[in-house]
Amino acid sequence: MAVGIFDSGLGGLTVLEAVRRRLPEVAFAYYGDNAHAPYGVREADDVFHLTCRGVERLWREGCDLVILACNTASAAALRRMQESWVPPDKRVLGVFVPLIEALTERKWGDNSPPREVAVKHVALFATPATVASRAFQRELAFRAIGVDVEAQACGGVVDAIEEGDMILAEALVRSHVEALKRKMPHPQAAVLGCTHYPLLEHVFQEALGPEVRVFSQADLVAESLADYLERHPQMRGAGGEPVFLTTGEAARVSDQATRFLQRKVTFRPA
Numbered sequence: 001m002a003v004g005i006f007d008s009g010l011g012g013l014t015v016l017e018a019v020r021r022r023l024p025e026v027a028f029a030y031y032g033d034n035a036h037a038p039y040g041v042r043e044a045d046d047v048f049h050l051t052c053r054g055v056e057r058l059w060r061e062g063c064d065l066v067i068l069a070c071n072t073a074s075a076a077a078l079r080r081m082q083e084s085w086v087p088p089d090k091r092v093l094g095v096f097v098p099l100i101e102a103l104t105e106r107k108w109g110d111n112s113p114p115r116e117v118a119v120k121h122v123a124l125f126a127t128p129a130t131v132a133s134r135a136f137q138r139e140l141a142f143r144a145i146g147v148d149v150e151a152q153a154c155g156g157v158v159d160a161i162e163e164g165d166m167i168l169a170e171a172l173v174r175s176h177v178e179a180l181k182r183k184m185p186h187p188q189a190a191v192l193g194c195t196h197y198p199l200l201e202h203v204f205q206e207a208l209g210p211e212v213r214v215f216s217q218a219d220l221v222a223e224s225l226a227d228y229l230e231r232h233p234q235m236r237g238a239g240g241e242p243v244f245l246t247t248g249e250a251a252r253v254s255d256q257a258t259r260f261l262q263r264k265v266t267f268r269p270a
């Protein structure tokens with residue numbers, strides 16, 4: 001048994017790296033739906049069906065626990081999956097809640113009423129579908145009051161990363177940060193609400209300025225998974241090398257992943 005990590009493409013590798021660092025003794029299987037990326041411009045129904053297909057594939061790989069290392073799927077599909085689709089012996093978890101717990105200074109399982117928190121002005125950078133879902137604001141409102149969120153839909157960034165065009169991706173990030181700053185000139189914190197964006201975290205930080213605290217998910221999700229596995233040890237598989245599956249062209253996806261992670265990664269067809 002392994003823990004499954006799902007993403008529309010390469011972005012979830014940022015989460016996989018962090019969880020492998022935090023939990024070296026756990027086995028992981030990764031699924032990138034590269035043939036259908038980006039999800040961020042798809043209808044919620046479409047994201048739901050594609051995500052279910054990927055999660056089923058990971059179940060067949062022996063992953064009873066699957067992490068949606070994709071904000072778009074977490075925002076547009078996870079609730080529906082948990083309410084109507086996931087069988088009782090399986091678990092599917094998203095990446096939103098650990099991030100919001102960090103932002104609102106909460107520990108896991110703290111269900112106390114929403115309260116005032118230190119951060120008041122938050123910039124959210126995410127895909128168009130994640131922004132449209134308003135899932136981030138909804139989860140935040142359960143935990144904090146008085147936080148002003150300005151969301152910037154970062155069209156084009158995921159496509160550019162998936163294509164390996166990092167020059168275009170950087171230029172788009174700078175222009176999205178400018179657009180955000182026109183709406184909110186002085187954010188205190190910025191949330192990178194897409195797992196592809198940590199690949200450009202330095203560009204976000206530089207464009208935002210050193211006074212803005214950038215929250216990126218990978219380490220927060222890793223910490224939260226470690227905590228979850230502590231409480232649910234039956235979901236923790238035996239160690240081993242990770243398995244990489246893709247719906248895209250395996251050789252091409254392997255090359256891009258190898259470039260991003262700076263070590264050899266070999267995907268095989270899902």
Ligand code: DGL
Pocket residue numbers: 007008009011012037038039040041069070071072073127130158193194195196
């Ligand atoms: N990494 C996915 C996310 O976190 C990218 C979504 C997409 O494919 O557009 O939202």
